[in-house]
Amino acid sequence: MAQNDHRVILRPLTAGDEHEFLALVAASTDLHRPWMSLPAAPPAFHAYVTRYEGPDEESLLVCRRDTGAIAGLININSIIRGRFQSASLGYAAFAPSTGRGYMSEGLDLVMRHAFERLRLHRLEAQIQPENHASIRLVRRAGFRNEGYSPELLFIDGAWRDHERWAITNAMAGMVPAEPHPTRPER
Structure with a gap:
């Protein structure tokens, strides 16, 4: 699907999004628990925005x-260059927009951004096994299940088990013409 065929666009999260973002987080509490927690108050929101201003994280x-x-949020976390050229994804739909395919279209755009512009080789998503909607999202995008990690991430007050899902640029058919300059030749 070409970028112009999408019903969604991506843009960076900014401090100017505070009011809309916090309202959407409040409206989506039941949808997100226990899968994730997003900043729910202004100080936490500002810390969240600041986190994504560095070179190894993007919040879109x-x-x-x-x-x-x-409609949602997709974070490209922990970008590691060199031989790895990989990152981890975190994402959330917001309750007013769920069930309309916006996150599927958004994930397609994020994959294009990560593989073609950032020139990453691999994206990973760690998903709690009971989060069936999230698993359907990555499965539709072509991710493969690579395993199971007990007590992987601390979420909603407890260490949660996760399935590990991943996709490479070759699997997605989005191999950049030139590798990232930090990738070694051999």
Whole structure:
């Protein structure tokens, strides 16, 4: 699907998104628990935005093309260069926009961004086994299940088991013309 065929666009999360973002987090509490927790108050939101200003993290909003409204969020976390050229994804849909395919389209755009612009080789997603909607999302995008990690991440007050899902640029058919300059020749 070409970028212009999508009903969504991506844009970086900024401090100016505070009001809309916090309202969406409040409206989505039942949807997100126990899968994840997002900042729910201004100080936590500002710390969250600051975290994603560095070179090894990106927070991208999935916004409806027609209205500009935020439908979801996809973070590219822990970008590691050199021989690895990999990152981990975290994402959340917001309750007012669920079930419409916006996150699938957003994930496609994030994969294009990560593989073609950032020139990463691999993306990973760690998903709690009971989070069936999240597993369906990555499965539709072509990710493969690579295993199971007990007590992998601390979420909602407990260490949670996760399935590990991943996709490479070759699997997605998005291999960049030139590798990232930090990748060794051999």
